[in-house]
Amino acid sequence: MTLYLQLASHYRQAIHKGVLPPGARMPSVRGLMGLHQVSMSTALQACRWLEAKGLLEARARAGYFVRADKTWALPPVSEPALVALHDEARYVGVHQKVSSVLARAQSRGVRVNLAGAQAAPELYPLERLRQSSQRVLRQRGDCLVTPPPPGGEPGLRSALARQALEQQIQLSPEEILITHGCTEALTLALRAVTQPGDVVAVESPTYYGLLQILESLSLRALEIPTSPHTGLSLPALQEAAVLTPGLKAVAVVPHLQNPLGAVMPDAAKQALLAWCEAQDLALIEDDSYSALFDGPAPLRAIKSFDRSGRVILCSSLHKTLAPGMRLGWLSGGRWQQRLEMLKYSQSRPNESLPQLAVADYFNAGHGSRHLRGMRARLVLQREHMAEALARHLPAESRLSVPNGGFNLWLELPEGLSSMALFGAALDEGIRLAPGAMFSNSMRFDRFLRIGCGHPFDEAVRAAVQTLGRLVQSCR
Amino acid sequence: MTLYLQLASHYRQAIHKGVLPPGARMPSVRGLMGLHQVSMSTALQACRWLEAKGLLEARARAGYFVRADKTWALPPVSEPALVALHDEARYVGVHQKVSSVLARAQSRGVRVNLAGAQAAPELYPLERLRQSSQRVLRQRGDCLVTPPPPGGEPGLRSALARQALEQQIQLSPEEILITHGCTEALTLALRAVTQPGDVVAVESPTYYGLLQILESLSLRALEIPTSPHTGLSLPALQEAAVLTPGLKAVAVVPHLQNPLGAVMPDAAKQALLAWCEAQDLALIEDDSYSALFDGPAPLRAIKSFDRSGRVILCSSLHKTLAPGMRLGWLSGGRWQQRLEMLKYSQSRPNESLPQLAVADYFNAGHGSRHLRGMRARLVLQREHMAEALARHLPAESRLSVPNGGFNLWLELPEGLSSMALFGAALDEGIRLAPGAMFSNSMRFDRFLRIGCGHPFDEAVRAAVQTLGRLVQSCR
Ligand SMILES: Cc1ncc(COP(=O)(O)O)c(C=O)c1O
Numbered sequence: 001m002t003l004y005l006q007l008a009s010h011y012r013q014a015i016h017k018g019v020l021p022p023g024a025r026m027p028s029v030r031g032l033m034g035l036h037q038v039s040m041s042t043a044l045q046a047c048r049w050l051e052a053k054g055l056l057e058a059r060a061r062a063g064y065f066v067r068a069d070k071t072w073a074l075p076p077v078s079e080p081a082l083v084a085l086h087d088e089a090r091y092v093g094v095h096q097k098v099s100s101v102l103a104r105a106q107s108r109g110v111r112v113n114l115a116g117a118q119a120a121p122e123l124y125p126l127e128r129l130r131q132s133s134q135r136v137l138r139q140r141g142d143c144l145v146t147p148p149p150p151g152g153e154p155g156l157r158s159a160l161a162r163q164a165l166e167q168q169i170q171l172s173p174e175e176i177l178i179t180h181g182c183t184e185a186l187t188l189a190l191r192a193v194t195q196p197g198d199v200v201a202v203e204s205p206t207y208y209g210l211l212q213i214l215e216s217l218s219l220r221a222l223e224i225p226t227s228p229h230t231g232l233s234l235p236a237l238q239e240a241a242v243l244t245p246g247l248k249a250v251a252v253v254p255h256l257q258n259p260l261g262a263v264m265p266d267a268a269k270q271a272l273l274a275w276c277e278a279q280d281l282a283l284i285e286d287d288s289y290s291a292l293f294d295g296p297a298p299l300r301a302i303k304s305f306d307r308s309g310r311v312i313l314c315s316s317l318h319k320t321l322a323p324g325m326r327l328g329w330l331s332g333g334r335w336q337q338r339l340e341m342l343k344y345s346q347s348r349p350n351e352s353l354p355q356l357a358v359a360d361y362f363n364a365g366h367g368s369r370h371l372r373g374m375r376a377r378l379v380l381q382r383e384h385m386a387e388a389l390a391r392h393l394p395a396e397s398r399l400s401v402p403n404g405g406f407n408l409w410l411e412l413p414e415g416l417s418s419m420a421l422f423g424a425a426l427d428e429g430i431r432l433a434p435g436a437m438f439s440n441s442m443r444f445d446r447f448l449r450i451g452c453g454h455p456f457d458e459a460v461r462a463a464v465q466t467l468g469r470l471v472q473s474c475r
Numbered sequence: 476m477t478l479y480l481q482l483a484s485h486y487r488q489a490i491h492k493g494v495l496p497p498g499a500r501m502p503s504v505r506g507l508m509g510l511h512q513v514s515m516s517t518a519l520q521a522c523r524w525l526e527a528k529g530l531l532e533a534r535a536r537a538g539y540f541v542r543a544d545k546t547w548a549l550p551p552v553s554e555p556a557l558v559a560l561h562d563e564a565r566y567v568g569v570h571q572k573v574s575s576v577l578a579r580a581q582s583r584g585v586r587v588n589l590a591g592a593q594a595a596p597e598l599y600p601l602e603r604l605r606q607s608s609q610r611v612l613r614q615r616g617d618c619l620v621t622p623p624p625p626g627g628e629p630g631l632r633s634a635l636a637r638q639a640l641e642q643q644i645q646l647s648p649e650e651i652l653i654t655h656g657c658t659e660a661l662t663l664a665l666r667a668v669t670q671p672g673d674v675v676a677v678e679s680p681t682y683y684g685l686l687q688i689l690e691s692l693s694l695r696a697l698e699i700p701t702s703p704h705t706g707l708s709l710p711a712l713q714e715a716a717v718l719t720p721g722l723k724a725v726a727v728v729p730h731l732q733n734p735l736g737a738v739m740p741d742a743a744k745q746a747l748l749a750w751c752e753a754q755d756l757a758l759i760e761d762d763s764y765s766a767l768f769d770g771p772a773p774l775r776a777i778k779s780f781d782r783s784g785r786v787i788l789c790s791s792l793h794k795t796l797a798p799g800m801r802l803g804w805l806s807g808g809r810w811q812q813r814l815e816m817l818k819y820s821q822s823r824p825n826e827s828l829p830q831l832a833v834a835d836y837f838n839a840g841h842g843s844r845h846l847r848g849m850r851a852r853l854v855l856q857r858e859h860m861a862e863a864l865a866r867h868l869p870a871e872s873r874l875s876v877p878n879g880g881f882n883l884w885l886e887l888p889e890g891l892s893s894m895a896l897f898g899a900a901l902d903e904g905i906r907l908a909p910g911a912m913f914s915n916s917m918r919f920d921r922f923l924r925i926g927c928g929h930p931f932d933e934a935v936r937a938a939v940q941t942l943g944r945l946v947q948s949c950r
């Protein structure tokens with residue numbers, strides 16, 4: 001039931017992106033079976049779903065074809081101009097903007113949250129995590145009264161090293177440092193490779209938490225145009241770098257970037273790494289989301305191409321397994337020792353209980369089944385949300401529907417301000433994440449990040465309808 | 476059984492410090508009962524214990540008197556010259572020294588650890604903490620899969636605010652920010668009030684973790700002479716400050732300072748605060764240990780005298796309740812908002828489970844009974860250790876035995892190097908904490924911090940004997 005949806009979603013996107021233009025022939029059922037290693041029934045179900053969505057039409061004896069009049073789908077977000085769009089490197093001043101948005105949202109009764117980069121609690125394996133925690137308390141309870149081991153619990157580090165192998169990253173457990181979420185990993189990575197005043201190149205738009213870290217460390221951000229489909233533009237970065245003294249690091253989210261959902265092709269990752277190598281820059285890779293990617297094979301981390309220890313890989317279980325346990329980790333290549341020192345001096349090693357519990361959970365083999373189930377539910381939630389947005393928003397709107405994760409990236413018609421919309425929606429009990437939060441500039445004020453972490457129910461549908469009404473009235 | 480020992484320890488120190496000189500009359504049993512609000516049997520037991528230790532002698536019908544020939548006690552550590560001893564403010568470079576000591580100790584089989592500023596696991600209330608954790612998992616298990624609340628769990632913040640009242644600190648729960656140990660609290664405090672290159676005045680000697688934080692933040696330390704009895708010297712600080720541009724903050728451990736065990740008198744705390752006020756400096760108060768003080772009344776935090784929000788109080792449950800749970804907190808006065816922002820951007824809020832478990836534990840009323848028991852065991856362990864050191868070390872050694880906590884501060888005879896001793900002791904399977912770790916200088920190379928966190932058993936006694944032999948052979 002879930003595999004066919006992933007397949008269908010893949011082709012839905014190909015159609016929306018124009019890779020399969022109107023009138024084009026869809027691969028045959030047999031072709032799909034071979035290409036994606038799926039059964040005939042899965043291939044058939046996917047085609048029928050696309051047909052039911054009005055994206056394909058069946059022609060007798062000839063197979064499926066893309067329809068010209070696609071129903072209930074917005075066109076994809078436009079590509080940014082790839083060069084000469086960037087600002088100068090600037091000290092970050094997002095904190096006021098971001099925290100006023102967060103504070104306003106928290107001070108009001110929110111009925112429907114369309115803002116969260118987070119799944120609903122029921123998408124996480126509470127029962128099994130609870131059982132693992134209880135087992136650890138019974139068997140290793142003394143961890144409550146013993147200082148935790150430096151670097152992290154060996155059992156968890158081993159489990160994470162085994163998982164990293166799936167992304168073709170070879171790490172020994174000792175090369176993994178457990179942190180308080182990806183947030184602490186990113187803070188440590190930036191502290192390890194920069195001094196205040198230095199410049200860090202980031203995607204534009206990017207995750208506001210990264211901008212807040214840059215701001216709190218008195219670093220300057222160099223925002224680089226980023227494609228909603230293929231991620232950071234290397235030509236744009238190269239052009240900007242020439243004009244920017246003090247550039248020390250590049251920080252990217254190559255997989256299911258927040259907020260765009262972009263996924264960098266492997267060739268782009270390798271090109272970026274080679275360029276960082278040539279320029280002697282640190283490459284900070286934030287891989288928080290790749291486990292939520294709906295592809296036939298796991299994504300390859302940039303770290304997997306790294307031969308010289310130039311990549312600091314930062315990751316987290318916060319989004320994918322347990323938002324309440326705040327477990328992250330990093331592997332810092334040539335900076336590993338410095339990172340260990342900084343972690344020790346900044347907060348000492350993480351407490352043991354959640355680490356031991358998650359190691360127990362992984363060792364019982366529950367990890368990949370949970371992820372498969374979560375991805376399947378998220379496909380559904382994204383598809384429902386994309387369809388509802390297409391139904392209720394003006395046709396000039398545009399939408400990126402990534403191949404995984406929680407977030408859609410919505411481009412509103414000309415003239416609209418998502419900051420204004422944010423206030424109007426709050427009055428209706430709806431929380432939005434305005435695009436302006438994701439940049440040091442106001443460039444993305446016409447965008448919204450739409451969270452699909454919650455099951456699509458009547459309340460969410462009604463909220464999208466209200467959003468549509470507000471957009472119409474704000475024009 | 477425990478109260479009399481606290482009382483006896485109090486008088487033992489008065490005798491060692493010369494407050495009660497040889498030949499002086501000890502307060503009568505009735506006098507002790509009135510002065511300390513204890514029963515007659517407690518007062519009597521205390522006197523008999525002191526008599527058994529050879530510190531008092533009973534004279535028929537006249538009461539107890541201090542003996543001239545005190546047995547098995549070293550004289551107290553000498554006071555530092557209070558002015559003109561300080562270095563210039565210097566960038567801290569302790570990390571190599573400290574981490575090589577830690578690494579050498581970890582790489583070797585250590586049989587007896589005389590270095591730890593930590594109690595043995597059996598001194599902490601494992602069973603009750605485990606029960607509280609299990610209760611939380613049953614009743615609030617969803618905390619594993621829900622992002623934790625900003626600032627910390629309300630229940631824990633309320634419990635800590637109630638406890639702070641005992642130190643006469645008035646705080647609302649919202650003024651308490653939960654952190655990963657006191658270490659993260661100190662990092663945030665320093666980040667909030669300094670820029671790289673700024674100067675922070677610290678006690679000399681001081682906790683090496685503080686020096687490591689200063690080093691990692693590129694701050695300069697101004698080491699201020701500090702009395703093993705009354706703490707930081709304000710005249711020395713005032714003199715040094717005149718010569719030091721860029722001074723932004725003073726960081727002190729007013730209660731049971733690490734490594735000295737000094738306790739600042741209330742008047743000294745007030746004078747320091749008033750001076751910081753006049754100089755417009757931030758005052759960072761590290762109160763990690765005060766719950767382990769053996770006094771008739773709780774110690775008053777400097778924060779309790781603060782009317783203008785100038786004190787950033789940093790504290791922790793790591794030493795006093797649960798070394799495995801890494802719970803700390805801070806209350807930052809005028810910098811509270813900035814501290815909240817830095818905490819959020821550095822590591823996001825702490826996970827909920829340990830916070831809820833400790834709140835449950837406190838609310839069940841177990842906190843103060845545990846502390847009473849722990850203090851009583853520590854008195855005993857300190858007394859045994861002090862006696863063993865007096866027995867086995869050369870008479871020219873000197874020793875500070877604080878009124879609480881884990882640590883004794885031992886001054887070795889002239890000509891000895893604790894760094895050299897450290898290596899020799901490691902060869903015998905004994906881990907020491909050389910004085911040189913506690914300063915940016917080598918000024919304290921003739922000192923050792925002796926940890927008394929572990930029950931005094933035959934292995935510890937033998938280790939002290941070996942230490943005595945090594946000291947003799949190193950002279
Ligand atoms: C790209 C990215 N990195 C890091 C984080 C924060 O990670 P954590 O919650 O593990 O600290 C987020 C959360 O939204 C994110 O989107």
Ligand SMILES: Cc1ncc(COP(=O)(O)O)c(C=O)c1O
Nearest residue numbers: 592656657658682733763791793
């Ligand atoms: C004075 C002092 N402050 C802070 C700490 C570290 O506190 P925590 O373990 O809560 O991070 C220590 C630990 O030795 C200490 O002695």
